[in-house]
Amino acid sequence: MTTLQVIDLTVRRSGPRDSPAAVDGVSLEIPSGTTLGLVGESGSGKSSLAGAIVGLVPVQGGQVLLDGREIRTRTVRDRRRLGRLVQIVLQDPDTALDPRMTARQTLVEGATVFRRLDRAARAERVTELLGLVGLDPRLADRLPRQLSGGQRQRVALARSLSVKPGLLIADEITSALDVSVQASVLNTIRELQSQLGLSMLFIGHNLPAVCHISDVVAVMRHGRIVEIAPTETILRTPRHPYTRTLLASVPSLRTSLPGQRSS
């Protein structure tokens, strides 16, 4: 479990000098073992923020602290430590998975810890990881093209869990999936939260889906967080007009949220 603190973070992407910052002075905290949902329109800076947290996108100002320590990406050792603490899963499993590697190979490659295990222990760990993400272990020897989109996304998720990260960042991981598959992947995420006690940054633009699995929701617009509050508050008494717009665009929200998470 890992606590994330983002303090006054500014990220500028390449482009014209006077273009606005992709992330403009954002501060937030994800206490250990909790999930923060991040919503906002396309281009609002969600992925830039995620990229900055994992050290993939350079930061122009502010700080990212994991368990109170500033992230460092300068040396191989720094990057290894960061990779053990934080993992990111992206929208498109097709580009994230090597088409020539079976699920088993993908998982074994994902974790250097595997190298110390013998064959039987490796097989056991692969089965365990597939089980965690709701995949039948008999799929272990399939290639990505022999799996459905939802199954591929689960393999990518399992790989990110193989290093036992304290913080998982999920950036639109269900956006490319069919609605019914989305719901089932979201349920898997909820199970992972309770089984592993993961801290999570869950990015999406479907507000009900994000609320379903988040303790706190942050609404981002034009690089800034315009509202951040416990999920219940966002749903019942949203304060910012933009949040209300997001809620209004989903009329059946209250009835479509069975078993909403109480925080």
Ligand SMILES: Nc1ncnc2c1ncn2[C@@H]1O[C@H](COP(=O)(O)OP(=O)(O)OP(=O)(O)O)[C@@H](O)[C@H]1O
């Ligand atoms: N690789 C890049 N190079 C230059 N500019 C980028 C890059 N990626 C994103 N941007 C710009 O940064 C800003 C924020 O984009 P970002 O991808 O962080 O938004 P987002 O909220 O994740 O959007 P989406 O919902 O479409 O994924 C946008 O103006 C975008 O054009």
Ligand SMILES: [Mg+2]
């Ligand atoms: Mg994005």
